[in-house]
Amino acid sequence: MHPTDFSLRGAIEALNEGLLTSVELTQAHLDGIAALNPRLNAYLTVTAEQALEQARASDARRAEGVAGPLDGIPLAIKDLFCTVGTRTTAGSRILGNFVPPYESTVSGNLLRDGAVFLGKVNLDEFAMGSSNTTSAFGPVENPWSRRNDPDARLVPGGSSGGSAAAVAARLALGATATDTGGSIRQPAAFCGIAGIKPTYGRCSRYGIVAFASSLDQAGPVARTVEDCAILLRSMAGFDPKDSTSADVPVPDFGAACARGVKGLRIGVPKEYRLEGTPPEIAALWEQGLQWLRDQGAETVEISLPHTKYALPTYYIVAPAEASSNLARYDGVRFGLRETAKDGDLKDLYERTRAAGFGPEVKRRIMIGTYVLSAGYYDAYYLKAQKIRALIKRDFDEAFRMVDAIVTPATPSAAFGMDEKQDDPITMYLNDVFTVTANLAGLPGLAVPAGLDGQGLPLGLQVIGRAFDEETVFAVGSAIETAADFRAVPTLRAGA
Amino acid sequence: MSFTLEGRTGPWEIVVGLEVHAQVTSQAKLFSGAATDFGAAPNTQVSFVDAGFPGMLPVINRECVAQAVRTGLGLKAQVNLWSRFDRKNYFYADLPQGYQISQFAHPIIGTGEVEITLADGSTKTIGITRLHLEQDAGKSLHDQHPTKSFIDLNRSGVALMEIVSEPDMRSPEEAGVYLTKLRQILRYLGTCDGNMDEGSMRADVNVSVRRAGEDYRTRCEVKNVNSIRFVMQAVEAEARRQIEVWEEGGEVVQETRLFDTGRGVTRSMRSKEDAHDYRYFPDPDLPPLVLEAGWVEQLKAALPELPDVRRARYAAMGLTPYDAHVLTLEKETAAYFEEVAAGRDAKVAANWVTGDLFAAINRTKTSIAAPPVPAAHLGALLDLLADKTLSGTLAKQVFEAMVETGKSPGAIVEERGLRQVTDTGAIDRMVEQVMAANAEKVAEYRSGKDKLFGFFVGQVMKAMQGKGNPALVNEAVKRKLS
Numbered sequence: 001m002h003p004t005d006f007s008l009r010g011a012i013e014a015l016n017e018g019l020l021t022s023v024e025l026t027q028a029h030l031d032g033i034a035a036l037n038p039r040l041n042a043y044l045t046v047t048a049e050q051a052l053e054q055a056r057a058s059d060a061r062r063a064e065g066v067a068g069p070l071d072g073i074p075l076a077i078k079d080l081f082c083t084v085g086t087r088t089t090a091g092s093r094i095l096g097n098f099v100p101p102y103e104s105t106v107s108g109n110l111l112r113d114g115a116v117f118l119g120k121v122n123l124d125e126f127a128m129g130s131s132n133t134t135s136a137f138g139p140v141e142n143p144w145s146r147r148n149d150p151d152a153r154l155v156p157g158g159s160s161g162g163s164a165a166a167v168a169a170r171l172a173l174g175a176t177a178t179d180t181g182g183s184i185r186q187p188a189a190f191c192g193i194a195g196i197k198p199t200y201g202r203c204s205r206y207g208i209v210a211f212a213s214s215l216d217q218a219g220p221v222a223r224t225v226e227d228c229a230i231l232l233r234s235m236a237g238f239d240p241k242d243s244t245s246a247d248v249p250v251p252d253f254g255a256a257c258a259r260g261v262k263g264l265r266i267g268v269p270k271e272y273r274l275e276g277t278p279p280e281i282a283a284l285w286e287q288g289l290q291w292l293r294d295q296g297a298e299t300v301e302i303s304l305p306h307t308k309y310a311l312p313t314y315y316i317v318a319p320a321e322a323s324s325n326l327a328r329y330d331g332v333r334f335g336l337r338e339t340a341k342d343g344d345l346k347d348l349y350e351r352t353r354a355a356g357f358g359p360e361v362k363r364r365i366m367i368g369t370y371v372l373s374a375g376y377y378d379a380y381y382l383k384a385q386k387i388r389a390l391i392k393r394d395f396d397e398a399f400r401m402v403d404a405i406v407t408p409a410t411p412s413a414a415f416g417m418d419e420k421q422d423d424p425i426t427m428y429l430n431d432v433f434t435v436t437a438n439l440a441g442l443p444g445l446a447v448p449a450g451l452d453g454q455g456l457p458l459g460l461q462v463i464g465r466a467f468d469e470e471t472v473f474a475v476g477s478a479i480e481t482a483a484d485f486r487a488v489p490t491l492r493a494g495a
Numbered sequence: 496m497s498f499t500l501e502g503r504t505g506p507w508e509i510v511v512g513l514e515v516h517a518q519v520t521s522q523a524k525l526f527s528g529a530a531t532d533f534g535a536a537p538n539t540q541v542s543f544v545d546a547g548f549p550g551m552l553p554v555i556n557r558e559c560v561a562q563a564v565r566t567g568l569g570l571k572a573q574v575n576l577w578s579r580f581d582r583k584n585y586f587y588a589d590l591p592q593g594y595q596i597s598q599f600a601h602p603i604i605g606t607g608e609v610e611i612t613l614a615d616g617s618t619k620t621i622g623i624t625r626l627h628l629e630q631d632a633g634k635s636l637h638d639q640h641p642t643k644s645f646i647d648l649n650r651s652g653v654a655l656m657e658i659v660s661e662p663d664m665r666s667p668e669e670a671g672v673y674l675t676k677l678r679q680i681l682r683y684l685g686t687c688d689g690n691m692d693e694g695s696m697r698a699d700v701n702v703s704v705r706r707a708g709e710d711y712r713t714r715c716e717v718k719n720v721n722s723i724r725f726v727m728q729a730v731e732a733e734a735r736r737q738i739e740v741w742e743e744g745g746e747v748v749q750e751t752r753l754f755d756t757g758r759g760v761t762r763s764m765r766s767k768e769d770a771h772d773y774r775y776f777p778d779p780d781l782p783p784l785v786l787e788a789g790w791v792e793q794l795k796a797a798l799p800e801l802p803d804v805r806r807a808r809y810a811a812m813g814l815t816p817y818d819a820h821v822l823t824l825e826k827e828t829a830a831y832f833e834e835v836a837a838g839r840d841a842k843v844a845a846n847w848v849t850g851d852l853f854a855a856i857n858r859t860k861t862s863i864a865a866p867p868v869p870a871a872h873l874g875a876l877l878d879l880l881a882d883k884t885l886s887g888t889l890a891k892q893v894f895e896a897m898v899e900t901g902k903s904p905g906a907i908v909e910e911r912g913l914r915q916v917t918d919t920g921a922i923d924r925m926v927e928q929v930m931a932a933n934a935e936k937v938a939e940y941r942s943g944k945d946k947l948f949g950f951f952v953g954q955v956m957k958a959m960q961g962k963g964n965p966a967l968v969n970e971a972v973k974r975k976l977s
Contacts, residue, residue, distance in 0.1 A: 081550075082549060082550045088549070090549070098549065100548070100549070100550075101543070102543060102550075104550060205550070206551075209549040210550065210780075212779070213779035213780050214779035241552060241554060242552050242554075243554050243781050243782060244779075244781075320776060321779050323584075324582050324584050324774070324776070327584060327592065328547040328592050330586065330593060332588050332591070333547065333548075334548065343643070345644075346586075369774065372774035372775075373774060374772045377774075377776070381776060
């Protein structure tokens with residue numbers, strides 16, 4: 001077995017049993033990166049020397065019997081997490097030269113638990129996108145390909161496209177990611193891996209470049225549900241440096257994966273049966289529900305009546321917050337600075353931001369600025385906040401009747417890099433099943449459940465109650481077990 | 496009675512409201528742990544939060560919240576147990592985040608009031624509209640380099656309280672007295688040091704004028720006035736400008752203006768048309784600020800005595816209203832007075848503090864915070880007066896010696912032998928000597944020229960180098976002459 005084929009949990013066991021060393025494991029991943037990254041463009045920065053150093057230190061710790069829960073495990077870090085001394089770009093030209101003097105809490109937690117960082121992975125610029133084509137450093141390619149059109153280059157989804165592609169292609173055992181409207185779950189589904197956006201407040205946002213503060217949440221992607229659970233346990237936890245971080249205990253998510261679903265009530269929201277959803281996805285959804293019934297769960301049709309307003313609400317709230325969060329990129333203190341005409345400050349701002357931000361970021365800054373403007377605030381931002389409260393209430397009511405909700409993760413399988421690029425709205429529709437969990441602050445897990453007719457992975461989504469990731473992991477594991485998903489992408493290390 | 500400004504076409508009333516920005520006295524900034532010391536080298540008190548670095552998040556400083564609540568309580572204002580922070584968005588080089596965190600829609604403190612006492616002794620209540628917490632911006636330095644502007648972020652993120660008054664003031668004096676009173680209350684509370692020359696307090700002055708009985712007319716805001724004197728000048732200058740505009744048939748337009756302290760006039764900064772659209776919205780990085788009623792009660796119970804209460808207490812101790820007022824103006828003065836008066840005659844203590852001590856402070860150009868005579872020394876002097884070691888005249892001499900040397904009154908009395916003579920035998924002998932030397936005057940006195948009594952007392956005191964106990968000297972002279 002090639003070292004990169006281990007699951008994260010399998011690798012931990014192998015390290016513990018002395019079947020391989022972290023240095024071997026890390027080197028195998030670095031070799032895979034060297035071979036495949038020129039094509040995939042998943043990694044923006046590879047910290048090979050640092051990774052090997054961390055791996056050697058980890059092997060030494062293990063030899064002394066003081067290994068942490070993730071000791072020696074090579075991971076990829078989304079380039080939205082600030083990493084001390086390592087360039088952090090947010091996929092933007094405006095931060096192209098930014099080397100943070102501080103570590104994000106989440107990446108710091110992983111280091112505390114012994115993880116090895118292979119490097120920083122690509123993303124949509126400032127996490128704004130669903131295809132990883134808005135990155136200032138070029139698109140990421142999905143390691144999967146269509147059976148009937150193997151030369152078509154597919155998107156990995158976004159914004160955590162680099163994270164998902166790297167993990168799917170066996171260029172990391174797991175990766176950090178962030179999810180503001182679906183940015184963990186959609187790329188995980190497109191790349192045939194698992195990913196969870198935990199409850200808002202579960203992971204600290206400290207040191208993560210902000211997109212939309214009330215929606216952003218960090219989470220892991222990995223090849224199994226249990227691997228996600230192991231990673232989340234390390235990443236999560238109360239952080240006094242983030243006022244929105246929740247002071248609640250972090251349970252053993254890994255143990256929850258084996259709980260089973262017997263007696264659980266699974267909600268099936270009728271509003272998620274969208275017109276135009278490919279029949280394969282509708283069929284997979286039904287299949288997933290059947291697997292859960294087979295394992296002793298009960299499925300119940302529920303109603304989330306404000307679902308149809310979720311996407312427009314999201315595309316008001318998120319850009320509004322982004323327009324303010326991105327105001328700090330002004331060329332004055334860090335990052336890109338263009339030369340101003342006649343030393344004029346306004347000109348400095350205009351030139352720097354014009355050159356530093358890509359078109360999608362500019363579009364969202366403009367939308368956000370517009371919806372917060374005097375005279376439009378009530379009609380857009382305030383109304384969106386009210387609808388957001390109603391969407392949250394829909395879920396509160398549903399969760400009085402059910403323990404978890406299962407939906408498709410995405411309305412389609414991975415699409416071609418040249419597709420869906422003409423109209424931003426088409427791209428925004430990718431988030432139709434995922435944005436609701438962000439608006440309501442709830443945990444949402446994507447789990448690979450099958451393949452479409454082209455041999456591309458499709459995922460299902462499990463949504464749970466706030467801070468009940470355990471049930472989400474239990475349901476996700478049940479689907480994963482039943483699906484017995486063994487398909488592998490065309491491009492992968494060790495292949 | 497009421498103040499008006501005379502225009503060409505008749506009298507005009509002034510309407511003034513103040514927005515005072517008061518820097519919260521605290522060790523750390525509103526949302527970061529960076530220090531807040533005044534005068535530190537540029538950019539040495541800046542955290543990554545204050546500099547708006549990517550991924551940095553604000554965390555509220557509870558002490559700043561407590562200070563705002565104390566201030567609200569001191570202004571007899573409503574404390575809102577639920578308030579919220581909003582972002583005020585605008586671009587400027589010394590505003591690192593590109594927005595200021597403030598409280599726009601839901602301030603921590605609601606309506607309150609401040610009672611002011613005017614020079615004619617009348618009192619007036621000025622309404623407080625609200626008080627909210629917000630971050631200060633950094634400072635742009637335009638005079639350090641011929642072509643570049645420098646930025647100092649030491650102030651960036653420092654906690655400010657913006658205290659907004661109702662448009663209740665009707666004269667420059669009222670504006671000045673209100674600001675003085677507000678400053679006094681904040682200093683008593685210890686919530687703002689009130690140092691206007693260090694920028695710890697500055698005022699935006701809203702001015703309009705109107706004819707008696709009219710509704711409000713358009714107002715203008717004079718920004719960032721940094722002394723009480725300038726506030727009064729700015730009110731009058733801006734009112735005169737507006738009167739001229741109205742009287743010439745023009746219309747005052749709502750705008751932001753600056754007060755040119757050199758020329759004593761206001762000039763336009765920006766008009767309403769090019770005012771910023773600040774795009775206020777709730778800061779998603781900060782949950783609502785929720786206070787517990789019990790905590791507010793604790794702060795209330797621990798509140799220091801406020802100037803109005805203290806003044807009433809001093810009046811009840813027998814001080815004149817004037818002395819009570821003067822002694823409570825600055826809390827340092829009140830503290831000094833209380834130390835001197837402790838266990839002693841309050842009226843005597845008040846007379847010495849407002850008389851000799853204030854005169855000495857003026858003369859030596861010192862302050863009550865660093866007085867020329869420590870309160871303990873002045874208290875000891877009063878004890879020497881009370882136990883008749885010193886006469887009033889001697890006490891004044893000793894006080895002057897204390898100012899000069901900084902020594903204690905006991906030491907000065909010993910060194911200079913200024914101890915009062917209370918030995919009646921010695922006094923009697925001295926009276927007899929003076930009578931013997933002035934036999935003619937004795938005869939005149941005895942034949943009815945009562946006025947000469949003072950002459951004999953004076954001669955005896957002179958002969959005793961002022962050290963005779965005046966009461967005993969008086970008594971001896973009276974006894975011997977009769």
